[in-house]
Amino acid sequence: MTANQDEPKNIKDLGKFGLIRHLTKQVKIRNEQTVSGIGDDAAVIDSPGNQLLVTTDLLLEGIHFDLMYTPLKHLGYKAVVIGISDVLAMNGFPTQVLISVGISQKFSLEQLEDLYEGINLACEKYQVDFAGGDTASSLTGLTINVTAVGTVVSEKKAGREGASVNEIICVTGDLGGAYMGLQLLEREKEVFKSAPGSQPDLSGYEYILERQLKPEARKDVIRYLNKVDVVPTSMIDVSDGLASDLLHLCHRSGLGCKIFQEKIPIHKNTEKMAGTFDIDLLTAALNGGRDYELLFTIPANDFDKLKEQEEINPIGHMTSPEFGCYMITTSDHEIELRSPGWDGFKKE
């Protein structure tokens, strides 16, 4: 956004409601299900014939993002992606987001404009409506809560339970990139802190940085599954890490699983980063998380329909529960899947 002389220069002059009007004036309504959006006590949504999906995610400064290396435009974009990824993970299509933002006095109007520009950009890309929210003062940094709404045809819904023995486990895209991007950013932050003014050396790692700072949600994959008429028997998005999220599917379906290390998709940029900085690639792939890829199970005879979709990778199959949950390494060892994500509270 470019400022002109008539535009307000700061948050105080606008006041709370003026700020909301200013920040949301670019918002467009794209979906006819959005009967009305921002500006009333609640968004009004029409969904004739379909079931509605509603999900909510909280993002807190210092826990989920570090503003030292996270551009606010990227953060706004990412917030929308995180929200709609949960809708997609139910095999639904996202239609609206509502976003609450708590801001402290350290933020300028320009920074908030950047945040909302990112939100609008993601809404445009994924064709969802920014349909409401809340704006509040905060004593301590930035708080974002994103509520995403979507629709799903009842018979096509994919929850976390529903997988059967021998069904194929698929994951989209590649894993570990967001984790490696975070390691790189944290490393450069330390360098910068010890030598302020130094320029970060991030060249050659654009892919993993984008995975961390501006991830995408797999609407393309859900659209493809829909087109070829494949309904996952269970599905989740990879937010806590492959191991943790696969264990969710196993536990909820009452099954075990066997996946193969050689099948886990890793981007060459992720691999390069692991090699250069001696970071365990397997940890990144199994426990990294925040890739927002989709992890799902399908009956074996559905797999032929997906063979042409290069973004969908088979990585193993579901087993009887007594076999447990294992990965077979490239050196043919069995590693039991464990979930550091389950103990995320301890670390944070």
Add this chain to the structure above:
Amino acid sequence: MTANQDEPKNIKDLGKFGLIRHLTKQVKIRNEQTVSGIGDDAAVIDSPGNQLLVTTDLLLEGIHFDLMYTPLKHLGYKAVVIGISDVLAMNGFPTQVLISVGISQKFSLEQLEDLYEGINLACEKYQVDFAGGDTASSLTGLTINVTAVGTVVSEKKAGREGASVNEIICVTGDLGGAYMGLQLLEREKEVFKSAPGSQPDLSGYEYILERQLKPEARKDVIRYLNKVDVVPTSMIDVSDGLASDLLHLCHRSGLGCKIFQEKIPIHKNTEKMAGTFDIDLLTAALNGGRDYELLFTIPANDFDKLKEQEEINPIGHMTSPEFGCYMITTSDHEIELRSPGWDGFKKE
């Protein structure tokens, strides 16, 4: 909740997902529209024939609540009330809430149990389902975001615009109580800080304390309006204060208004507090906010249908825009309505 020896004693032992399971094990699904709730990527909601309402509110420690005098059980209850009040203010009926909670290490498992007990209590009282949420670590205190979902019959929807000249302005219950309750609690906090160990003197003020700490949402009024077949032409809940919220209705409907001081409902407890501590009662009633009463307009010929409902008070009428927005005082002066709420950002 009473602990027994098998129950976990702290958050660390539970881990994130164990904590979520532990805190939500009491959750019951009451509405058949809630196809599935907590435990998947998104809540699944059915709403055949009706439009859906979705609203979101952010509550931050130090801004929206002070844990020095806010019991966590009350806070959980209040969070639900704040969320569903927005749904009621559209003339809809709340059906689900999704609640995100960000907690820092200072909180014990018992405190979180209290918070969730309050949430469940409000869900039971208002017959809504606790259908999802997010739990995250926080570096700084407590963060709560409540998303409320409800349904509305399309033709009965009441937004902020739609009022006409000469329509009657009504407000439910009484105003200023929550504000006075807050003044009392803040006063006792200062007393306590200067003389630790002193017991707060709150007797005789139970009503205003409850208005602040454990407000209720006016589902009873929406049910009544529905029963007598009165549809407000515009409606809002009183969260920022009567003046601010009435100005919203006026601006959005392109009208002015005239209300009468003598008609504004004030509880005797609120009046007593104002007298004892020399606080301007008019400020409390006009700008106090957080009462979560409903403010709405109805055609004059609908008013007869509401006469028996003592909770609904006529306070004035809508006028042409050129007359502006005024209150006539008991001494027959005209005061232009202004909205400190519009500048809430400056003060906070």
